[in-house]
Amino acid sequence: MSEATETKKPAGKKRFELDDRLKAYKGIWVFIEHERGTIHSVSLELLGEGRKLADSLGVELAGVVMGPPGETTRSFCREAFFHGADLCYLMEDPLLTDYRNEPYTRGMTDLVNKYQPEILxxxxxxxxxDLAGSVATTLKTGLTADCTELNMDMEGxxxxxxxxxxxxxxxxxxxxxxxxxxxxTIRPRVMAMPDRDNARSGRIVEDALGMVESSIVTKVLEFIPDEMQDKPQLPFADIIVSGGRGMKKPENFKLIWDLAKVLGAEVGATRPVVQSGWVDLERQVGQSGKTVRPKLYIAAGISGAIQHRVGMDASDVIIAINNDPNAPIFDFAHYGIVGNAMTILPALTDAFRIHLATARKAG
Amino acid sequence: MHIVVCIKQVPDSAQIRVHPVTNTIMRQGVPAIVNPYDLFALEEALRLKDQYGGRVTVLTMGPPMAEAALRKAISYGADDAVLVTDRVFAGSDTLATSYALASAIGQIHKDMPVDLVFTGKQTIDGDTAQVGPGIAKRLDMQLLTYVSKVRSLDIDHKEIIVERRSEGGVQVLKTSIPSLITVLEGSNEMRFATMANMFRASRYPVKVWNKELAGIEDPTKTGLKGSPTVVSKVFAPTPRAVKAEIIQCESDDPKDLSVTLLAKMFAKHPKLEKEIAKRAA
Structure with a gap:
C-alpha cells in the first residue's frame, strides 16, 4: 500500500522524456511536391511554416526533392532555398519521373532512416x-492529417x-x-506563402534511389491533364461568394451566382450543399473541400460550423448573411447582415452593381 | 475472385451539434451511418463481382453496434461480413487501425485468397485517408489511391488498369493484383438493395472476431498502446477578439442594409474597392 503511494506520480502535467535513440532525430523536412515540371505551391507554404518551427528549435530546414535527373528538378532545390530552406536532399532518378507510390515511398523512407529528421x-x-500514409506506416510512426495549425511544445x-x-x-x-x-500533412492555402528571397542559397545533399524499373510493379500508362479553363480554381480566387443550407432550395443558388457574376467572383458552397448536389464538388469550401484565402468572402445562409470555418477564415474580409443572429459565423466574420439571404442577396447584388459603376466613372 | 471491402460506421456528421454554452459535442440521437465514401468502394466491388464473378466480403472494426453497417452492406449485395471488435482496439489511431485490419484481412485470406481490397477515400469522421495506404503497406499490396475508374481487370494474368485522380490530371496505372484501391467519391452510384438481399441481411450471421480470431499477433500494436499519436487537447476554436460588425439601419430594408454595408466596408478597405472595380470592369 505504502509503496503504491510513494510511486504515485505527482499531480499535474506528466514530464515527458524522449528516448535516447530518438534524440538523434534533428531538423525539419518539407517534401517538395511537383507535377508536370511545376512545384506545388503548398510545398512553398510549408517551407514558410517549417522555417518558423526550425528557428524555434534551433535546427535546419530541409527540402526533399525527388524527381527525374535534370535542370528542372535541380531548379526546385533553388526555389526551396528562396523560400527558406537551408539545404535540400536531392534524389534524381528516371524512375521518379512520374509519381508512383512504390519508388517514392522507398526513396523517402531511405532518406529518413539515413538522415533522421524530427519532423516531416x-x-x-x-x-x-498517398505518400505520407505509406511512409508513416513503413516507418511505424505517427502521422496527423490535414492540420490547420502547427506549434512546438519545447519540452520533449x-x-x-x-x-x-x-x-x-x-x-x-x-x-x-x-x-x-x-x-x-497540411492542405494547400492553409499556411501563408512566405516571401521569396532570391539572394538565399543552400547546400544540396545527393542520394541515389537504388531501384530498377523491373522491381516496380505499377506502371504509368498515360497522364490525362485536366482542362484548366473548365475547372473552378477556388483556392486562388480573390473573391468568393458561398452559399449554405440556409439557401433552402437549389433554385435559390441562382442568387449566389448572380452576385458572383457582378463581382467577377467564384462560387463556393458548404458540404451539405455539395452533398445535396446543388453545386459541384470542386466548389466545396471547408475541411473536406478546398481551403481558400480570398480578399473578400461572402457567406450567405452559412452557419459557420468549424468544418467550414477552417477552410475560409484566413480570408481578408468576410461578409456574413444569416437570419440567425446567434449563428457562429458572426463570431469570425468582419461584417454581418442579420436577415433572409433570399431578400438580402438581390439587394446586395444591386448595391454592388451601382457602387461599382459609380466607382468606375469616378476612377 | 475475392474482394474485401473495408467500411466504417460513423456518426452522421451533418447531424452533430455542439452545445452552445458548454462547447461539448452533443452525441445523443446522432444516427450512425455507413461512411458515405465507403459506399463508392462497395459499389465498385459489387460491379466487378457482377462482371467477373467471385465474392465480396465486407470488413469493419468497431464496437458491437457496427454490425448494423455490415448488414447494410449485405443488403446491397455483399456475400460475407466480418466485424472485428475487441476492447483492446479502443483508442486506436490510424497506424494501429491499419495493423488490426491488415491482420483480419490475413485471416480472411486463409479461408479464401484475397485478390483486391477496396476502401473509401477517407471517412467523414476522421478525414485522414491514412488507413487504406497503411493496410496496403502492411500486406505488401500495390496501393492505388483516389481511383475514379477500374478500366480493366485480367484475372488470369493478375493485371488491373485503373484511372487515378492526381493533382492536375488523371494517371492511368497498370499494376498487378493483389492490390488495394481507395475509391474516389462520385465514381459510381450505389444500387438499390433488393428484397432478397434485405431479407438475407436481416438473417445473415455476421462473423464477430475478437483479437485472437482476427489473428492479432501482438496486442501492444493495437489500441492506445499501439498508437504513436495521442490527442492532447480537444477544444472549441477561440472566437475572434472582435465579432462581426452587424450592419443596422433605421429600416430593415435590404437595400439600405446593402448600401450601408458597402459604404462602411469600402471606407475601411479602399484597396478592395479598386480591386473589385477593376475585375468587374
Whole structure:
C-alpha cells in the first residue's frame, strides 16, 4: 500500500522524456511536391511554416526533392532555398519521373532512416496523402492529417498538430510523443506563402534511389491533364461568394451566382450543399473541400460550423448573411447582415452593381 | 475472385451539434451511418463481382453496434461480413487501425485468397485517408489511391488498369493484383438493395472476431498502446477578439442594409474597392 503511494506520480502535467535513440532525430523536412515540371505551391507554404518551427528549435530546414535527373528538378532545390530552406536532399532518378507510390515511398523512407529528421511535413494533396500514409506506416510512426495549425511544445521537442475533429465541430491537438519523425500533412492555402528571397542559397545533399524499373510493379500508362479553363480554381480566387443550407432550395443558388457574376467572383458552397448536389464538388469550401484565402468572402445562409470555418477564415474580409443572429459565423466574420439571404442577396447584388459603376466613372 | 471491402460506421456528421454554452459535442440521437465514401468502394466491388464473378466480403472494426453497417452492406449485395471488435482496439489511431485490419484481412485470406481490397477515400469522421495506404503497406499490396475508374481487370494474368485522380490530371496505372484501391467519391452510384438481399441481411450471421480470431499477433500494436499519436487537447476554436460588425439601419430594408454595408466596408478597405472595380470592369 505504502509503496503504491510513494510511486504515485505527482499531480499535474506528466514530464515527458524522449528516448535516447530518438534524440538523434534533428531538423525539419518539407517534401517538395511537383507535377508536370511545376512545384506545388503548398510545398512553398510549408517551407514558410517549417522555417518558423526550425528557428524555434534551433535546427535546419530541409527540402526533399525527388524527381527525374535534370535542370528542372535541380531548379526546385533553388526555389526551396528562396523560400527558406537551408539545404535540400536531392534524389534524381528516371524512375521518379512520374509519381508512383512504390519508388517514392522507398526513396523517402531511405532518406529518413539515413538522415533522421524530427519532423516531416507534406502537402495534403492526393500525392502527399498517398505518400505520407505509406511512409508513416513503413516507418511505424505517427502521422496527423490535414492540420490547420502547427506549434512546438519545447519540452520533449514535440510537434503540436492541430486539426478539426468530430466531423469538424471541434479542434484537437495531436502529438506524436515517442516516435520519430513526427509527420503531418497540411492542405494547400492553409499556411501563408512566405516571401521569396532570391539572394538565399543552400547546400544540396545527393542520394541515389537504388531501384530498377523491373522491381516496380505499377506502371504509368498515360497522364490525362485536366482542362484548366473548365475547372473552378477556388483556392486562388480573390473573391468568393458561398452559399449554405440556409439557401433552402437549389433554385435559390441562382442568387449566389448572380452576385458572383457582378463581382467577377467564384462560387463556393458548404458540404451539405455539395452533398445535396446543388453545386459541384470542386466548389466545396471547408475541411473536406478546398481551403481558400480570398480578399473578400461572402457567406450567405452559412452557419459557420468549424468544418467550414477552417477552410475560409484566413480570408481578408468576410461578409456574413444569416437570419440567425446567434449563428457562429458572426463570431469570425468582419461584417454581418442579420436577415433572409433570399431578400438580402438581390439587394446586395444591386448595391454592388451601382457602387461599382459609380466607382468606375469616378476612377 | 475475392474482394474485401473495408467500411466504417460513423456518426452522421451533418447531424452533430455542439452545445452552445458548454462547447461539448452533443452525441445523443446522432444516427450512425455507413461512411458515405465507403459506399463508392462497395459499389465498385459489387460491379466487378457482377462482371467477373467471385465474392465480396465486407470488413469493419468497431464496437458491437457496427454490425448494423455490415448488414447494410449485405443488403446491397455483399456475400460475407466480418466485424472485428475487441476492447483492446479502443483508442486506436490510424497506424494501429491499419495493423488490426491488415491482420483480419490475413485471416480472411486463409479461408479464401484475397485478390483486391477496396476502401473509401477517407471517412467523414476522421478525414485522414491514412488507413487504406497503411493496410496496403502492411500486406505488401500495390496501393492505388483516389481511383475514379477500374478500366480493366485480367484475372488470369493478375493485371488491373485503373484511372487515378492526381493533382492536375488523371494517371492511368497498370499494376498487378493483389492490390488495394481507395475509391474516389462520385465514381459510381450505389444500387438499390433488393428484397432478397434485405431479407438475407436481416438473417445473415455476421462473423464477430475478437483479437485472437482476427489473428492479432501482438496486442501492444493495437489500441492506445499501439498508437504513436495521442490527442492532447480537444477544444472549441477561440472566437475572434472582435465579432462581426452587424450592419443596422433605421429600416430593415435590404437595400439600405446593402448600401450601408458597402459604404462602411469600402471606407475601411479602399484597396478592395479598386480591386473589385477593376475585375468587374
Amino acid at each position: 511535413l507534406l502537402g495534403a494533396t492526393t500525392l502527399g496523402r 521537442r514535440s510537434l503540436l498538430a492541430t486539426r478539426p475533429t468530430f466531423g469538424g465541430s471541434l479542434l484537437c491537438t495531436i502529438q506524436t510523443l515517442n516516435y520519430r519523425p513526427q509527420m503531418a
